[in-house]
Every structure is written in structure tokens, then in C-alpha cells.
Amino acid sequence: MCGITGIFHTEGLKPVDPDRVSRMCAVAAHRGPDGQGVWTAPGVGLGHLRLAIIDLAGSPQPMASADGAAMLVFNGEIYNFRELRRELQAEGATFRTDGDSEVILAAWQRWGVDCLQRLNGMFAFALYDLRQRTLLLARDRLGVKPLHMATLSDGSVIFGSELKQLLAHPSLRREIDPLAVEDYLAWGFVPDTRSILKGVEKLPAGHYRLLRHDAPPPPSVQWWDVSFERRERGSEADLGAHLLHHLREAVTSRMVADVPLGAFLSGGVDSSSVVALMAEASPEPVKTCTIGFDVRTLDETEYAGRIAAQYGTEHHQRIVGADDFALVDTLAAMFDEPFADASALPTYRVSQLAREHVTVALSGDGADEAFAGYRRQTFQHREEQVRGLFPAALRRPLLGTLGAVYPKLDWAPRPLRAKTTLLSLAASGEEGYARALAVTGPELRASLYSDEFRRLRGAYRAEQPFVALMQGAPAQSGLDKAQYADLKFYLPGDILTKVDRTSMAVSLEAREPLLDHRLIEFGAALPERMRVRGATGKWLMKQAMRRYLPEDILFRPKMGFVTPIAAWLRGPLAGEARRVVSGGTLARTGWFDTAHLAALTEAHIAGTSDHSRLIWQLLMLERSLALLG
Structure with missing residues (x-):
């Protein structure tokens, strides 16, 4: 893992000034404490920060190919590099190191951009070919590793693992994109389709861009996608055996490291499955790390402790207290642009804990997207069945009217909170799922904005690209489309951004075995009844793991990595x-109806409504705007 x-x-x-590249490295030194390197040539400069994981002494970067005709800077891990190395050696390639970086260089020289299809791993890299005078920028299939880019007024393209590296270049304009603010208010993060700053892009997951010195930057090219169009056939037992094989392969391939390795353990199905399979494959006790809360209803340490005891792990645990809200500024600085997923706080804390004991930690991220583990996905599955019973001409006016007048009962038992469900059923499946994913729905967002911001936003709505993504999905059903959108939109924009920034902030490499692309492709081809049964998601995965995990771990209600934000905003963060909302940086932008924001805030503090997610969004937005200047 590197920068x-x-x-x-x-x-x-x-010419490229090497000192400028060096400064762009330095602002992200946390990504690579084990070494920094810069290489320049006419028209190009590459910088690298190294966190040494494999071949600790022998793979410094920027790295030249064996013949000196190509240079590479690489962030990530290639899990099948030894197999590729043997294949390339059989075709005449020579190697001077024992790591995976040199394999990428040889693969490029042998197969060109087709080398990407052969790489199994997480990666973002820049490879300059001195003969062709081209720069290949590439990102892994699921977007585990980030890559930001911007084209400057002089025609130069700058790039970096984090936005702060681009901000270190004096020619980058710091102009806020109002459409990114609309996106952020909708989702709680700025998706990979946009950046908080105009002119800054994120290379999409599964894409590459090939730059030349004598041509304007071309559009990105998609080199991988996941399809839900086919269906695996077989009995539950056969499919479960195939799934378990893929799980074992994914976990064991990510246990290769020349440094201490462990795992995050929350006590949920996914992280418990990873730990169980690690324990099966490891001759030594697995090192596990867990974060709990001093609010009992949010604490899962009991379940994590049971799994740790069952598998005899070397277990480490820490409790997050109510005073951890003081990390707001630290979190804002990690992400560079606004990011409101409050689970970033415990993810940062568990990364800190893990780094005290290991350099690499395996996580359980990805199974919910791959196997339909989110509650919103099971709801979508049922709602699509209901939509099929009524023509849209009847659904929209009837249920839309009911949804509009139905009160928003945050305080009521869940069955009485029907407003969102009615509005969702009135819409198309794609529009309904956008509502399910949104932190702040379109009606509430519209009420928050000032007239000036509505003018800046124009006809754009955050849901538009999301709905278009679902409509164009290679899918057979509404559930397929929902999972596709989660894999392509929510996963890279929220989950993987969160894990990358919080782990790298403490120089920890996080690996996601459940995002092995072979496992993802297998999950996408499973029949719907192998993914969802009634209200239970991840059906086949849970059946496959019954030999490893207790029933109450497999089938207890999903909790997620939640934090006591609502209580903090009524207590220590109320002021x-x-x-x-009344006098800070955010209020001075003129984007919002501050009187309305103040009323919502007071209602939350008084306990008559729960607006904690919105208020947290606004707080994190203000912190980011202050950092961006």
C-alpha cells in the first residue's frame, strides 16, 4: 500500500520540476512512511510514497522495467503476481526483484493495456512508456484504490492518490462545484462521478486512461464491468460449495505479506467469515481487532469476543467514548472533500488499534454488495414485486399522494414510518432505490437551498446519474440493478473511500478479500432465491458459513458500524x-435557507425530530469548505 x-x-x-512532485508526495506522507522517490524526464514526473509489504528491501519506486524502457508508480497489491511472474519468465522476461511492482511493468511490455485483465488485486498505478511516450493511468475493478486527476490551464495533467496532493500544485483552481454539493447532500459523499472542486476528476473503478504528449487528455476507457445477466445453475449444496471455494481462495490469496497481518473483527457475518477462513489457513493465531462503543445498544464487542474465543485469535479491543466527537477536524482533513458517513470514526479507531499490532488488516467489506446483504436491497426486492401488481398510471398518483401527506414519524415504531415506502412505491424501481440510498431526499434538499443555490444547481438532481446507472445495468431484475448500483456507485464512493482514507491515515494496509472479482462475478450470477429469502439477505453465504459460525451470528439483525451521532448532537455537539447553521463558513456561502436549518437543528436538539444525519452532513461540509479555503 502506498501513495x-x-x-x-x-x-x-x-520539463517537470522534481521539487514540485516531491511536495505533492510530502502532503500524503502517511500513505508511505517507508520511503519516497521521484523520477522526472522531459514532459513527465512521477512520485511515490512506499509502505513496504512485500519484498521489503528490493522494490523501491518509481521503478524501471528491466530494460529501462518503462517507469512505474504503483499503489496496491497484485495477489497473483507469482503466477504472472512464472508465465512471463516462460516467455523470456527477466526480473531483478521479488515483488509485484516489476510484474506490472513486464506485463505491460508483453500485453499492453490487456495486462489489466490479468491482474488480480487492488491497484491504482501510473506507468510511463519511454518508447511510446505514453502514460497509462489505471484503477482496479472495484475501485479499492483511489486516483484523482485534473487538467491544468497549461495542458498538464496532475494526479494523485488523494485530493490533497493535487491541492499542493499551485496552478490548481479551488472552485467549489455546486453540483457536487447537491450530490453530497443527497448521498453523504461526493461520488466518483464528480469532485468537490471543478476540474478535478476521479478515475472510475475498472477504467484506464492513456495519455500522450501531443494530444488532449482522452476519455477514460472501461476495461472491466460486472454483469448480472446470466444465472448459475445447480443445487443449493453445489452452489454453496462453489461459493465456499471462492471465499477460501479470496482470503488465502490476501494473506501473503512480509509484515505482520491481522483482521478487523466486528462480530458480524462478513468479518467473522473472513476471520474463520483465516484461522483455517493459518498455522499461527490470527490477530483480530475490534472497536466497541460505550453506548450498549450500539456495542458489538460481545459477538466479536465470541468469534475471537472460538478461533483462538490474538484479540485486541478498544471502546470509543462519547468524547470522540473531537475527531471531527481530523476526519475532515483525511477525506479532503466532505464525507458524512459517521462510521468513518470507528473505522479510523479500529485502524489505529490494528496498526499497533499489524501492518496489514483484512476487512469484511463487499459481501453486502455482492450477495444482497443490505436491508434496502431486500426491501427493493419486495417493493419490485408490489410494483408489478399495479400499473404505474395507478401507482404514481395514488401512492404518491399518500406519501406526500403522510407525516414523517421519526419517533414512531418502524411499521408506522411509511412515508418513505409510499414515496418509493409511487416511483419507478430505480427512483425508489435512489430514495432508499439517499441520506437527504429530494424534497428536503429543495427546502434547504436558497434561491441563489437553486439557480446554481439548475435542472441537475443528484438522483439523475444514479437512476441512469441502474437503467443501463446489465441485469435481469430490480434486485440485480440495485446490487449493480451498490457495487458501481455506493461501494467506491462511500465504503472504499472510508476504508482507504482511515487506514492509510495510520499507514495501515487494508485488504478486502470479499471483493475478489471472481467472487463478485460468481455472486452476480446467483439466482435471486440464493441471495434473498424473505427478509434474509446473503442467503447462500450464510448457509455456506454454517459450519464455521454460530446461528445467532449468522442470522441476528444487521447492525452496521454505527455511532451515537444523534446523542452527540443533542449533547456535547449541540452548540x-x-x-x-447560523454563523459559520457554511452560512456565509449563501447556499442555504439558514432560518430553516436553524429550525431543524433546534427540533433535533429538543428531541422532537431526528435530523442527526443532515446536521452531521452540514457540520462535515463546513469543515471541508474551511480546509479547502
Whole structure:
């Protein structure tokens, strides 16, 4: 795991100042405490920060190919590099190191961009070919590793693992994109389709871009996608055996490291499955790390402790207290752009704990997206069945009217909170799922904005690209489309961004075995009844893991990595919430109806409504705007 950055001139071979590349490295030093390197040539400069994991002494970067004709900076891990190395050696390639970086260089020289299809791993890299004078920027299939880019006024392209590296370049304009603010208010993060700053892009997952010195930057090219169009056939026993094989392969391939390795353990199905399979494959006790809360209803340490005891792990545990709200500024600085997933706080804390004992930690992220483990996915599955019973011409006016007048009963038992369900059923499946994923729905967002911001936003709505993504999904059903959208939109934008920034902030490599692309492709082909049965998601995975995990771990209600944000905003953060909506940086933008924001904040503090997610969004937005200047 590392950090990369660089500068590439698309208008000639102007020299690149190595000190500038070095400064772009330095601002992300946390990503690579084990070494920094810079290489420049006419028209190009590459920078690298190294966190040494494999071949600790022998693979410094930027790295040249064996013949000196290509240079690489690489962030990530290639899990099948030894197999590729043997194949390339059989075809005449020679190697000077024992790591995976040199394999990428040889694979490029043998197969060109087709080398990407052969790489099994998580990666973002920049590879400069001195003969062709081209720069290949590439990102892994699911978007585990990030890559930001911007084209400057002089025709140069700058890139980096984190936005702060681009911000270190003096020519980057710091102009906020109002459409990104609309996106952020909808989802709680700025998706990979946009950046908080105009002119900054994120290379999409499963895409590459090939730059030349004598041509403007071309569009990105998609080199991988997941399809839900086919269905695996077989009995539950046969499919379960295949799934378990893929799970074992995914976990064991990610246990290769020349440094201490462990796992995050929450006590849920996914992380418990990873730990169980690690314990099966490891001759030594697995090192596990768990974070709990001092609010009992949010604490899962009991379940994590049971799994740790069952598998005899070397278990480490820490409790997050109510005073951890003081990390707000630390979190904002990690993400560079606004990010409101409050589970970033415990993810950061568990990363800190893990780094005290290991350098690499396996996580359980990805199974919910791959096997339909989110409650919203099971709801979508049932709602699509209901939509099929009524024509849209009847559903929209009837249920839409009911949804509009039905009160928003945050305080009521869940069965009485029908407003969102009615509005969702009135819409198309794609529009309904957008509502299910949204933190702040379109009606509430519209009520928050000032007239000036409505003018800046124009006709754009955050749901539009999301709905288009679902409509164009290679899928057979509404459940397929929902999972596809989660894999392509929510996973890279929220989950993987959260894990990358919080783990790298403490120089920890996080690996996601449940995002092995072979496992993802197998899950996408499972019949719906192998994914969802009634209200139970991840059906086949839970059946396959019954030999490893207790029933109450497999089938207890999903909790997620939640935090006591609502209580904090009624207690120690109440004053800060009032300041943000009335007189802080956010209020001075002129984007919002501050009187309305103040009323919502007071209602939350008084306990008559729960607006904690919105207020937290606003607080994190203000912190990010202050950092961006």
C-alpha cells in the first residue's frame, strides 16, 4: 500500500520540476512512511510514497522495467503476481526483484493495456512508456484504490492518490462545484462521478486512461464491468460449495505479506467469515481487532469476543467514548472533500488499534454488495414485486399522494414510518432505490437551498446519474440493478473511500478479500432465491458459513458500524451544530435557507425530530469548505 502522484504534459515535452512532485508526495506522507522517490524526464514526473509489504528491501519506486524502457508508480497489491511472474519468465522476461511492482511493468511490455485483465488485486498505478511516450493511468475493478486527476490551464495533467496532493500544485483552481454539493447532500459523499472542486476528476473503478504528449487528455476507457445477466445453475449444496471455494481462495490469496497481518473483527457475518477462513489457513493465531462503543445498544464487542474465543485469535479491543466527537477536524482533513458517513470514526479507531499490532488488516467489506446483504436491497426486492401488481398510471398518483401527506414519524415504531415506502412505491424501481440510498431526499434538499443555490444547481438532481446507472445495468431484475448500483456507485464512493482514507491515515494496509472479482462475478450470477429469502439477505453465504459460525451470528439483525451521532448532537455537539447553521463558513456561502436549518437543528436538539444525519452532513461540509479555503 502506498501513495502515488505525478505530472504529465500533454502539450509538448516541457520539463517537470522534481521539487514540485516531491511536495505533492510530502502532503500524503502517511500513505508511505517507508520511503519516497521521484523520477522526472522531459514532459513527465512521477512520485511515490512506499509502505513496504512485500519484498521489503528490493522494490523501491518509481521503478524501471528491466530494460529501462518503462517507469512505474504503483499503489496496491497484485495477489497473483507469482503466477504472472512464472508465465512471463516462460516467455523470456527477466526480473531483478521479488515483488509485484516489476510484474506490472513486464506485463505491460508483453500485453499492453490487456495486462489489466490479468491482474488480480487492488491497484491504482501510473506507468510511463519511454518508447511510446505514453502514460497509462489505471484503477482496479472495484475501485479499492483511489486516483484523482485534473487538467491544468497549461495542458498538464496532475494526479494523485488523494485530493490533497493535487491541492499542493499551485496552478490548481479551488472552485467549489455546486453540483457536487447537491450530490453530497443527497448521498453523504461526493461520488466518483464528480469532485468537490471543478476540474478535478476521479478515475472510475475498472477504467484506464492513456495519455500522450501531443494530444488532449482522452476519455477514460472501461476495461472491466460486472454483469448480472446470466444465472448459475445447480443445487443449493453445489452452489454453496462453489461459493465456499471462492471465499477460501479470496482470503488465502490476501494473506501473503512480509509484515505482520491481522483482521478487523466486528462480530458480524462478513468479518467473522473472513476471520474463520483465516484461522483455517493459518498455522499461527490470527490477530483480530475490534472497536466497541460505550453506548450498549450500539456495542458489538460481545459477538466479536465470541468469534475471537472460538478461533483462538490474538484479540485486541478498544471502546470509543462519547468524547470522540473531537475527531471531527481530523476526519475532515483525511477525506479532503466532505464525507458524512459517521462510521468513518470507528473505522479510523479500529485502524489505529490494528496498526499497533499489524501492518496489514483484512476487512469484511463487499459481501453486502455482492450477495444482497443490505436491508434496502431486500426491501427493493419486495417493493419490485408490489410494483408489478399495479400499473404505474395507478401507482404514481395514488401512492404518491399518500406519501406526500403522510407525516414523517421519526419517533414512531418502524411499521408506522411509511412515508418513505409510499414515496418509493409511487416511483419507478430505480427512483425508489435512489430514495432508499439517499441520506437527504429530494424534497428536503429543495427546502434547504436558497434561491441563489437553486439557480446554481439548475435542472441537475443528484438522483439523475444514479437512476441512469441502474437503467443501463446489465441485469435481469430490480434486485440485480440495485446490487449493480451498490457495487458501481455506493461501494467506491462511500465504503472504499472510508476504508482507504482511515487506514492509510495510520499507514495501515487494508485488504478486502470479499471483493475478489471472481467472487463478485460468481455472486452476480446467483439466482435471486440464493441471495434473498424473505427478509434474509446473503442467503447462500450464510448457509455456506454454517459450519464455521454460530446461528445467532449468522442470522441476528444487521447492525452496521454505527455511532451515537444523534446523542452527540443533542449533547456535547449541540452548540457546534447551532454555530454551523447560523454563523459559520457554511452560512456565509449563501447556499442555504439558514432560518430553516436553524429550525431543524433546534427540533433535533429538543428531541422532537431526528435530523442527526443532515446536521452531521452540514457540520462535515463546513469543515471541508474551511480546509479547502
